[in-house]
Structure formats: structure tokens, C-alpha cells
Amino acid sequence: MSIPTAPAPRWLVLKFGGTSVSARARWDNIGKLAAGRARDHGARVLVVVSALSGVTNALTAIADGAADSAERVAQLQQRHLDFLNDLDLDANVLDARLAALRGLLDDARASARALDWQAEVLAQGELLSSTIGAAYLQSRGLDIGWMDARDWLDALPPQPNQSAWAQRLSVNCQWQADTDWRARFGEQSTQLLITQGFIARHGDGGTAILGRGGSDTSAAY
Helix, strand or coil: CCCCCCCCCCEEEEEECCHHHCCHHHHHHHHHHHHHHHHHHCCEEEEEECCCCCHHHHHHHHHCCCCCHHHHHHHHHHHHHHHHHHCCCCHHHHHHHHHHHHHCCCCCCCCCCCHHHHHHHHHHHHHHHHHHHHHHHHHCCCCEEECCHHHCCEECCCCCCCCHHHHHHCCCECCCCCHHHHHHHHCCCCCEEEEECCEEECCCCCEEECCCCHHHHHHHC
16 A cells, blocks of 8 residues: 655745835844744745846946946945945855956956846846855754845746847746756755846856846736
8 A cells, every 4th residue: 555645735925025125124034034944834834036126227326327437336245245344244155256256347248238147237236135144044043044136036938029138137937837847846955045136047057037027026926
């Protein structure tokens, strides 16, 4: 007689915008909410976050070729380092992320403002905030893993009459249920996960952007 297998725990998705990820007390609340949902509902929880408030606007100016882009990058770097200090985290938490941000200024694609370069620039805010959030919540004792949304959200192929800009910076993603995808997603080792809104994987392997409001769309996907 076969023994029925227990159903896999369901997932709950929690989405937090820029204001909600820009202060220590709010990260404390995010941790309490995520842990509480997991405990009370017997579920696994995916936390989707936006960039810190105002960061996407600064990155948009850089992607648009602002003359003071170097200064803006320096300000963004200092803001995130100051936030790490507020959270009692070591500055090296963001070493790789901030190096990537600085490196985009010297990228060969920067002078022409190539669309794939712009997408990389715009993605940095969510990559920074989610990295900070994962480190902070782990420091508070939560078993939470960090996940790159681009490994799971794939931009749809170009559609008829879709501009090159929209194909890179305002994409749609696969949304229909997929049993194999769900099974692979469930193999991740932690009950709690944090990831980025707003970003996806382009068909060429690079970064794609869902467009303004894209973090909410990411959570829905």
C-alpha cells in the first residue's frame, strides 16, 4: 500500500517598496512579518523588495547620461554605506555590489548608453537593497536566503512592433503556472527567501527591466 506524500508547503509572497526598506525599524518589521507568516501559515515566504527610496530615480539619471553621474554614484555608495552602519553591518557586505556599480561608469557601453548597459545600471538598486536586507535579517537570527530574481523571471521574446527600448527596459515575463519551475523553486534550502523586484533575465542572458512599478509586477509573477 502506497503512503501518500505530504503536500509541499505553499509559498506566500510579501512585497515591500522603497520606503519600507529604507530604515532599520522597517527591516525589523519585515523580519517579523516574514517569520510570522511562515509560522502561522505553515508556509515558505518569499520577500520581494524595491530599491531604497529615491535610489531608482538617481540610477535613472545615470542611465540617461547625466553629466554628474560620477557624483551620483559616489552619493549612492555613501548612502548605502551609511545604511549598513545604521544596521550595525560591516561595510564589506556590499563590496562586490558597490564595485559593480562603480564599474558601470567605466563600462565600454556607457558612452553610447546601450540599452543593455542601462538595464544593468537600473538593476543595481534592488540588488543593493536585497543584499543589505538578507545580511541584516540573517544577523537577527532569521534563516533567510538571498535569490537573484533573474534566475527565475525570464523576459518574453520580442513581440511584434515592440521597440528595442521596450524589449530591454519594459519587458513582460512568463507568468503561467509551470510544475517543473515550481519544483525547482521549492528545492531552495531555506524557508525564507529575499529577492529583487523590477529585474528579469533577457533572452541574451543579460539583465532586463520590467519598467516603472515593476517590483509589484515581479511579486505578482
